[in-house]
Each structure stands twice: as structure tokens, then as C-alpha cells.
Amino acid sequence: MTTFQNYIKSVRASGHLSFTLEKAVTDLHVSRNAIICGMYKLKKKGEVISPAKNLYVIVPPEHQSLGCLPAEKLVPILMQHWELPYYVCLLSSALYFGASHQKPQIFQVMVNKQLKPIICGKIKIEFIYKKSLENLPIKKIPVKTGYLVIATPELTAMDLLIYSHQVGGLNHIATVLSELIEEIDPKQLITLLEQSEKKSLIQRLGYILEHIDSMDEQKQKKVVQLLYKHIAHKSLTPVALAPELPTKGKPRDHRWMIIENTDIESDL
Numbered sequence: 001m002t003t004f005q006n007y008i009k010s011v012r013a014s015g016h017l018s019f020t021l022e023k024a025v026t027d028l029h030v031s032r033n034a035i036i037c038g039m040y041k042l043k044k045k046g047e048v049i050s051p052a053k054n055l056y057v058i059v060p061p062e063h064q065s066l067g068c069l070p071a072e073k074l075v076p077i078l079m080q081h082w083e084l085p086y087y088v089c090l091l092s093s094a095l096y097f098g099a100s101h102q103k104p105q106i107f108q109v110m111v112n113k114q115l116k117p118i119i120c121g122k123i124k125i126e127f128i129y130k131k132s133l134e135n136l137p138i139k140k141i142p143v144k145t146g147y148l149v150i151a152t153p154e155l156t157a158m159d160l161l162i163y164s165h166q167v168g169g170l171n172h173i174a175t176v177l178s179e180l181i182e183e184i185d186p187k188q189l190i191t192l193l194e195q196s197e198k199k200s201l202i203q204r205l206g207y208i209l210e211h212i213d214s215m216d217e218q219k220q221k222k223v224v225q226l227l228y229k230h231i232a233h234k235s236l237t238p239v240a241l242a243p244e245l246p247t248k249g250k251p252r253d254h255r256w257m258i259i260e261n262t263d264i265e266s267d268l
Contacts, residue, residue, distance in 0.1 A: 003028065004038035008047065008058050017069065017145055018077045021054040051120050055081045067121020069145070071107035075125065076146040078118075085133045086111045086149060089159050090167050091176065093151040096141070099180035108166065110151070110159070128166060137192060153183040154192050161201055170242050174212045174266040181209070182216040186223045190230055200239040202231050207241065207256040212266045228255070 007028060011019050019027075024035045039056055042048040046064045049057050057077055063069055069077075072088075079086045087093070089110040095103065106117075107125045115127035137152040151159060157180060160173045167173060193202050206227035214220040236257040240247045241264075250261040 002038070002041075004035075004042060005047075008042070012058060012060075017060070017073070018055060018057045018081070020081070021056070024056070049120055051118055052078060052081055066123060068123040069120075071123050071125055072148050073143050073145045074120070074123065075107070075109060076143060076148055078125075079149075080146065084111055084113060087133065087136070087138045087155075088148060088150040089128060089156065090151075090163060091172075093156045094160075094176050094180055096150050097153050097156070097180055097183040099153075099156075099176050099183065126166075128163060135195070137188065152188070153180055154185060154189040156180060157184060157189065157205065158192055158196065158201060161204055164242075165244065170208075170262060171265050174208055174264045177205075177208060178212050178214045178266050181214045181220050181223065184219065184223060186219075186226045189223065190226055193227075194230075199231060199234065199236060202227050203236060203239045203256045203258055204241065206231070207253060207258045208264060210256075211264050231256075 007024065011017075021032060021035055024039075025032055028035070039048055039050065043050065046067060047059060049059055049068055051057060051068075051074065055077070057069060057074065059067070059069060068074065071092075075086070075088065087110050088096070088108065090108045091104040092106075092108040105124065107123070109125060109127050110130050110133065111127050112130060112133050114129050117127065118125045137155050138149050139152055140147040140149055142148075157177060160167055160176060164170065164173060167176070193205075206224055209220055209224050209227070238252060238257050238259050240259045240261050242262040245261045247259045247261045250259050252259055
């Protein structure tokens with residue numbers, strides 16, 4: 001067993017799955033080039049990956065068929081290394097609430113910095129930019145590499161509408177919402193939508209929820225009633241149901257002031 005394999009073994013024994021180039025240099029008392037060459041050989045064997053500059057991640061035998069750690073274990077390591085706030089979002093966060101009709105092929109992460117996607121073996125992580133992540137409702141769930149930060153059901157619902165082009169369009173959103181509704185706290189949803197100061201989100205969400213079947217009809221009706229109560233006496237500007245599609249000559253729903261420029265067809 002090489003010096004570097006022994007080092008990896010010691011890192012794992014200490015309860016970690018990652019280390020930096022600088023830490024390895026300090027621990028092993030060798031040059032940066034020696035570490036880079038030694039890790040290159042282990043990368044070829046699939047025992048180590050380097051998903052970010054100067055960061056090495058150990059891939060245990062049970063994950064080597066993926067060519068990477070699972071995304072939910074890799075993301076906390078990456079974010080700690082980059083010192084970035086983040087949360088798992090959209091279809092990926094919906095999955096944690098039993099509301100992703102099928103497992104997404106891409107793991108979606110919201111960050112406040114423009115980042116390129118990471119492809120690591122069979123794992124693909126997509127970073128979606130939001131200017132500020134402050135004061136947003138999140139949850140932390142324990143994973144073997146720390147804590148994974150995920151959007152709450154309410155934040156997930158709001159983001160699905162804001163980033164509709166990232167989730168496969170309106171019909172996919174409707175499908176996810178029909179399942180996610182079980183986990184949504186109506187009052188927390190209203191509070192979040194108020195903070196966003198975008199009445200159009202309430203209009204579109206209310207209309208969609210009123211026009212789909214769901215896994216929890218009572219909760220669905222309660223959410224719809226609260227959404228409508230919130231905007232019933234406000235001056236509303238007509239909003240396209242599908243912002244990316246033409247609106248000329250399309251009918252309007254006057255309850256929500258929605259321009260019905262497409263049909264909603266949930267997969268459920």
C-alpha cells in the first residue's frame with residue numbers, strides 16, 4: 001500500500017471523506033507536486049476525485065460504480081470548501097418531501113454566485129443563481145459528510161414558479177405541486193410570498209392549484225382560499241400563466257387575473 005493510500009485510509013479513519021491539497025502537504029511533509037502526482041494515480045483507480053481546485057474527495061468502494069460520491073454527500077463538502085451559502089432546490093428539494101414524480105437526473109443547488117455545473121462520474125450537479133439567500137426558510141438534514149441544506153416545501157413551491165425553465169415547464173410544475181401540497185404549511189407559504197413582493201407568484205400559484213388534482217384535497221382548498229384572500233382586494237396586473245409563451249388573443253381568468261396562454265396537464 002502506497003503512502004498516499006495509507007493517507008486516505010487515515011483520513012477515512014478520522015471520520016472524513018475529503019481533504020485539501022494544502023492539508024495533505026502539511027500532513028505528509030511532501031511537495032505539492034508529489035501530492036498531485038500521487039492523487040492522479042488514485043484518481044485513475046477511482047479511489048479519489050477532485051471536484052474543485054485543491055480539493056480531494058475520497059470515493060468509498062460502495063460508491064465507485066458511480067465514479068463519485070452521491071450528490072447529497074458531495075454538496076456539503078463542496079459548499080464548505082467554497083464557503084458558500086446554498087440550499088438544495090427545485091426538483092431535488094421536492095424529492096425530499098416525496099414530491100418528485102421521478103428521481104431527477106440532475107441535482108439542483110441554489111447559490112448566490114455564478115457557478116458552472118459539475119459532472120462527476122454519473123453525478124451531475126447544477127448550480128442555479130439567486131442574488132440573495134438571506135432569510136429564506138431552509139431545513140438541515142444530517143448526511144455522512146455533514147448537514148445538507150434543503151429548501152422547505154414552501155420555498156420549493158415558490159422557486160418552481162420563478163425558475164420554471166429549470167424544471168421542465170408548467171406541466172412538470174403542476175405534477176410536483178400536486179404531491180408537494182401535502183407538506184406545505186399555508187401560513188408559512190403566504191408569509192414567504194409576501195416577502196417576495198411579487199403578486200404574480202400568488203396569482204399563478206393560486207390558479208395552478210385550483211386547476212389540478214392533488215394528493216390532499218383539503219390542504220389544497222385551504223391553500224387556494226388563503227392565496228385568494230390575500231389578493232382579492234388588491235389591484236392586479238394580468239399575468240401570463242406561461243411567461244415564455246405568446247399571450248395575444250388568449251382568454252383571461254378574472255378570478256386570478258391570469259392570461260390562459262396554455263393548458264395545465266399534470267402527469268398524475
